[in-house]
Every structure is written in structure tokens, then in C-alpha cells.
Amino acid sequence: MDPRVLARLRQYELIEIEQKKTNHHVDDLPNNAVNKQEKQGQILNDYFFRNRDVYISKHSRFADYPEHSHQFLEMNYMLSGTCNQVVDGQPVHMNQGDLLLIDVGCPHSIKRLGENDILINLLFRDKNISINFLNDMSRTKSVLYEFLINRAAGENNSIKYLLFGKNVDNDINKTMEDIITEYYSKREFSNAIIKSYLSILLAKLVRHYHVSPTSKDPQQQIIIKILKDISEDFKTLNLTKLAKKYGYNKNYLSNFIKKETGDTFSSLIMKQRLINAHTLITSTTMPISDIIDSIGMKNRTDFYKKYRDYYHNNPGSERQ
Structure with missing residues (x-):
């Protein structure tokens, strides 16, 4: 990864300076970026996608982030360090190089990140993109595959998130880091290039995600x-x-x-x-x-x- 981009991501943002002092979350989202509902906490809307198709940000360190959900699909990429989340009520631990794909409407919260924990958020603008969209990209997809994907989350439940470990394939990490570098470098045609990279990334994720039937029922x-x-x-x-x-x-x-x-x-x-x-x-x-x-x-x-x-x-x- 471009060392200049990595150095920039390690720098303290203003909100991180404040959170490091207090150990408390500082909410810096504008009111028109959030739809509030009592049971699901904050629901983030399409505010982030003005004049762009993909929004990328570094998750602020040094404080817990409260439960929230999105009207869009999100990827969390652990660029360095580790983090713990609660996703759809389940604990999820991420190591460096792990990628977490979170579906539309799935609630999650993020525990405090430390100095060396760099978590990147990648958000899709299109609200129609969902886990089903990811499944549809698989050239080997069948009704059996879809059934097993759903069963992986439990009887009659739909899976709300997928965790891809670094050991799956290093080229997934390379593509993700190319997207991050392109985004922060702000060069000509970056939006078009990022969209192309994103299609490649999704195809690679489909290629490496497999579910095997294990039930003896x-x-x-x-x-x-x-x-x-x-x-x-x-x-x-x-x-x-x-x-x-x-x-x-x-x-x-x-x-x-x-x-x-x-x-x-x-x-x-x-x-x-x-x-x-x-x-x-x-x-x-x-x-x-x-x-x-x-x-x-x-x-x-x-x-x-x-x-x-x-x-x-x-x-x-x-x-x-």
C-alpha cells in the first residue's frame, strides 16, 4: 500500500484527539445524515454519497461506537491491528487483513480501537445492493447455493453479514488496498476506477466464499x-x-x-x-x-x- 496514504490514515483526526482525552464517543454526524429510530439506534442514510458512488472513511479510534445500521451496504476492512464488533447481536473479531461485509439494515456496534487499529469503512451508494447482489454475481450460484448461504445463519434465517479472513486470498487484500489508495490520492477519474475495482473485489469475494452442508437432519x-x-x-x-x-x-x-x-x-x-x-x-x-x-x-x-x-x-x- 502507498506509504503516504498509510501515514495519513495513522494521523490523529480532530475527533480522535477529543475521544482519546475523554474515552467517550463524539458524534460528528450532521442531522441530515441520520434517521433516528428507537429500536435500532442511528440509521445512516444516503447523505454520504453526494457526487460520488462510493464513500470511504477511517473509523475514529479511542472510543466505543454505538449501535447503528445503514440504508446501504458497508464493508469494514481491518487495515492494521484488530477490532471487536457486535453485528446483528453476534460478537465478531477482526484481525489485520479481514474484511467484513454488512448488509442493508443490519445493526452493529464497534468497540474502542487503539492506536494501531486502523479500520476502513467502505460504503455503497446503491440501496439495492445487498447480500443477494453478492450471491447473484457467482457464476456457479444455484438455488442450492442460496439455500446453504441462508442456512449458514441458522434455521430459516437470512444471513446479515459475511466475514472474510485474510488467509482466504491475498489478492482480496491487494484489491481493497488499491481502492483505499485510489480514494485518498484524489486523482483524475478516481470514481470510475474505484467502481471498477469494486466489481473486481466483489467477484473475488464470491469466488472465495463457500458454504458446506453440515447438518445431519x-x-x-x-x-x-x-x-x-x-x-x-x-x-x-x-x-x-x-x-x-x-x-x-x-x-x-x-x-x-x-x-x-x-x-x-x-x-x-x-x-x-x-x-x-x-x-x-x-x-x-x-x-x-x-x-x-x-x-x-x-x-x-x-x-x-x-x-x-x-x-x-x-x-x-x-x-x-
Whole structure:
């Protein structure tokens, strides 16, 4: 990392000087940057993104930071030292090089940082970016992958944060530090370069985040097998065929899938088709009409509507 940028980050900010004297948090946020709600503490809004797509700041040292949440997605990067947080009610410890991805609306608080603890906050402007956006970038994503991601946080819960350790891959750290250097160097075209770096960073995070099924619950093992069938045979699979394979009554199986995944069988099939279409649209030059045929759909209008509903974008716009 650029030593000049690192030296700058180690310097005391005015708020840090005050917090070091008192050991108490000093709130320097303007009123129009915060929406206050009693149960969730401070909720930070889009104030930070005036004339920029990404906002980066150093977290102030020497005092605890109270619980808060955001209307945007946040990354915390431990540039040096360590820190302790409470994220969505769970204790999280970060070492140098660790990266914490926190979803929209997830409450977290940060314990006091010491002299050598440099924590960088990276905020996304687009409120539609969420953990699901990260999942969608995976070229190997399937309904099984999505299910296991959610199960990693516990039964029927959605995961609100992901912690990436430094030992995952050093090029994640390099990309993150390139973003920080570009941001603080304030050179021409820095906003465009940072956005490009960010896409690379997210792709690398997806590449290195894996969830393995560990439950021995027989029902969960069955649903995992069913979801694998869907991911591999989404073009022709139907509920009758699936019920026969597992020896279930068709109606029972339908209810079982809905109970275990929160989605109907037809919704899971459609989701997998859209995921595969998205992969082909973003990674090949295959005509969209051919992609529609390849995923087992016949109605072009229906495909476009469902694709927009799922990805919040038109298929053609993905290639621009």
C-alpha cells in the first residue's frame, strides 16, 4: 500500500484527539445524515454519497461506537491491528487483513480501537445492493447455493453479514488496498476506477466464499438433494417426476419444499432458470432468444418480466 496514504490514515483526526482525552464517543454526524429510530439506534442514510458512488472513511479510534445500521451496504476492512464488533447481536473479531461485509439494515456496534487499529469503512451508494447482489454475481450460484448461504445463519434465517479472513486470498487484500489508495490520492477519474475495482473485489469475494452442508437432519439432507436436482435439471424437472424419485405424494412434497425453503417448487425452478440465463447473458454473446430456449422457457414476454422482477434490470442492459 502507498506509504503516504498509510501515514495519513495513522494521523490523529480532530475527533480522535477529543475521544482519546475523554474515552467517550463524539458524534460528528450532521442531522441530515441520520434517521433516528428507537429500536435500532442511528440509521445512516444516503447523505454520504453526494457526487460520488462510493464513500470511504477511517473509523475514529479511542472510543466505543454505538449501535447503528445503514440504508446501504458497508464493508469494514481491518487495515492494521484488530477490532471487536457486535453485528446483528453476534460478537465478531477482526484481525489485520479481514474484511467484513454488512448488509442493508443490519445493526452493529464497534468497540474502542487503539492506536494501531486502523479500520476502513467502505460504503455503497446503491440501496439495492445487498447480500443477494453478492450471491447473484457467482457464476456457479444455484438455488442450492442460496439455500446453504441462508442456512449458514441458522434455521430459516437470512444471513446479515459475511466475514472474510485474510488467509482466504491475498489478492482480496491487494484489491481493497488499491481502492483505499485510489480514494485518498484524489486523482483524475478516481470514481470510475474505484467502481471498477469494486466489481473486481466483489467477484473475488464470491469466488472465495463457500458454504458446506453440515447438518445431519434427515429432512434437511432431503431438501438439499432436491435442490441439487433442481439446479441440475431445471429445464425439464417437474413435481410429478421429483415425487416419484423420492417416493412421496406429490402434494406432500410440494408442501415440504415450501416449508423447508420458503419457496414453491415452481418458484425454485423459475429462479434457477433466471440464474442460468443471467450467467449466459453476462458471460457470453449468445443471443437472448437462444438463451430463453436453453433454459426451457418459451414465452419471451414472460421471461423479460420475470427477469426484471428478479434482477431489477433488463437482460439487454446487462451487456451494456
